[in-house]
Amino acid sequence: MCKTRVLSVSAAQAQFETTTIERRPLRPDDVSIDIKFSGICHSDIHIAHGDWAGGIFPMVPGHEIAGIVTAVGEKVTKFAVGDRVGVGCYVDSCGECEYCLRGEEQHCLKGAVATYNSLDYEGKPTYGGYSQNIVVTERFVVLIPDGMELDVASPLLCAGITTYAPLKRWNAGPGRRVAILGMGGLGHVAIQFAHALGAEVTMLSRTKDKENEALSFGADYFYSTLDPETFNTLAGRFDLILSTVSANIDVDLYLSLLRVDGTLINVGAPPEPSQYNVFSLIASRRSIAGSFVGGLPETQEMLNFAAAHGIVAQIEVIAANQVDEAYERILRSDVRYRFVIDTSTL
Ligand code: NAP
Ligand code: ZN
Numbered sequence: 001m002c003k004t005r006v007l008s009v010s011a012a013q014a015q016f017e018t019t020t021i022e023r024r025p026l027r028p029d030d031v032s033i034d035i036k037f038s039g040i041c042h043s044d045i046h047i048a049h050g051d052w053a054g055g056i057f058p059m060v061p062g063h064e065i066a067g068i069v070t071a072v073g074e075k076v077t078k079f080a081v082g083d084r085v086g087v088g089c090y091v092d093s094c095g096e097c098e099y100c101l102r103g104e105e106q107h108c109l110k111g112a113v114a115t116y117n118s119l120d121y122e123g124k125p126t127y128g129g130y131s132q133n134i135v136v137t138e139r140f141v142v143l144i145p146d147g148m149e150l151d152v153a154s155p156l157l158c159a160g161i162t163t164y165a166p167l168k169r170w171n172a173g174p175g176r177r178v179a180i181l182g183m184g185g186l187g188h189v190a191i192q193f194a195h196a197l198g199a200e201v202t203m204l205s206r207t208k209d210k211e212n213e214a215l216s217f218g219a220d221y222f223y224s225t226l227d228p229e230t231f232n233t234l235a236g237r238f239d240l241i242l243s244t245v246s247a248n249i250d251v252d253l254y255l256s257l258l259r260v261d262g263t264l265i266n267v268g269a270p271p272e273p274s275q276y277n278v279f280s281l282i283a284s285r286r287s288i289a290g291s292f293v294g295g296l297p298e299t300q301e302m303l304n305f306a307a308a309h310g311i312v313a314q315i316e317v318i319a320a321n322q323v324d325e326a327y328e329r330i331l332r333s334d335v336r337y338r339f340v341i342d343t344s345t346l
Contacts, residue, residue: 002023003020003021004020004021004132005018005020006127006346007019007341008058008060009059016324021127023135024135026071027073027137030076031069031076031135031136031138034068034069035132035133036343038062038064038128038131039064040062040064040340041158052269059117060128060129061116062129063128064088064158064338064340065115065154065157067134068084077138079141084150085142085143086143086144086154087140088157090113090293091115091137093139104295113126115128142299151315151317152312152313152315154315155185155340156189156303159186159189160193160306162291163187163190163193164189164193164294164306165294165298167197167242170265172197174198176199179203179237179242182244182268185338186244189337191218192309194218195217195218195220202222203223205222206226208222210336231253234257236256236284237259238262241264246269247270251264251275256280261285262284262286262287263289264288264289266288267291314338315339316335316340318341318342320342320345
């Protein structure tokens with residue numbers, strides 16, 4: 001057993017407190033990681049605030065983990081002490097079902113074990129990355145490429161794979177017009193991936209405040225969604241719209257921006273159900289889709305692709321005692337573009 005300091009909440013909406021938990025003893029296929037940085041995803045807020053289903057408390061959020069390997073079990077083959085590694089949204093899965101076998105562990109039929117707010121296969125709660133140490137089976141650990149700093153890499157473990165996976169799946173690339181809706185943690189890396197994949201990229205944000213930064217991340221165009229003229233100008237334009245918005249959107253309005261066969265892909269996960277008129281689909285043979293993080297092989301592929309194209313998150317590093325304030329700022333969209341906790345301050 002290894003004791004580790006963590007930031008935990010005792011109930012939905014409670015303030016964070018510093019406590020201590022014990023990580024499990026190293027199993028033969030386990031990797032023990034000294035966490036250096038942990039990104040704050042908007043999903044952490046949804047989960048810690050009880051926006052979605054009920055939470056398991058006390059809760060230690062965090063699924064954008066970057067750190068250094070400090071010990072490995074005797075059967076570990078992929079990692080050695082000193083390796084720079086990451087852990088994302090999942091820490092275990094059955095490893096045998098059709099989805100695990102094809103590297104889509106997030107869809108495991110037994111139910112993949114989430115990095116936090118989940119029960120492992122022994123029935124014990126999992127605790128995430130707002131912590132100084134974590135023990136994870138090696139199948140769920142990825143290598144952070146040389147030259148990529150751990151702090152700017154950590155958000156890629158969720159924000160990166162969540163946007164890269166659907167952009168690849170729906171063929172964002174040369175000759176395709178892609179709109180990214182919402183420029184937060186996910187949105188700002190989505191611009192970079194869509195641009196690097198060769199698509200024409202349009203950023204759709206509420207205000208014009210982030211225009212210059214969007215263009216510097218690789219957007220070709222930028223429009224304000226608060227300006228009604230935007231929806232006339234861009235009608236029928238896009239092959240894909242990737243919505244990263246954490247609140248409900250006017251689905252019919254955004255569908256009107258898709259060309260024939262266009263797809264609105266939702267990765268943003270608002271708590272309330274949304275509505276649309278089916279004629280918005282029928283008229284131009286459009287689709288509405290969703291996408292959920294990504295599997296481990298694709299997470300490693302995403303990190304390698306990011307390293308090859310110089311893609312990282314733009315971050316604001318904070319101390320452990322600033323996390324409550326950071327949550328409030330994210331809810332006001334006052335973050336450019338990801339808060340990352342320096343876990344040495346715990
Ligand atoms: P974030 O940093 O808060 O960014 C969300 C962006 O959405 C904001 O920057 C803002 O963009 C826009 N937005 C927020 N409130 C809005 C409102 N009321 N109306 C219109 N636009 C609004 O959040 P994030 O960490 O990127 O996460 C985004 C969403 O993705 C969350 O719901 C999260 O839970 C979800 N998520 C899903 C997955 C998955 O696997 N599907 C994985 C990770 C996260 P502008 O200021 O540019 O308008
Ligand atoms: Zn996340």
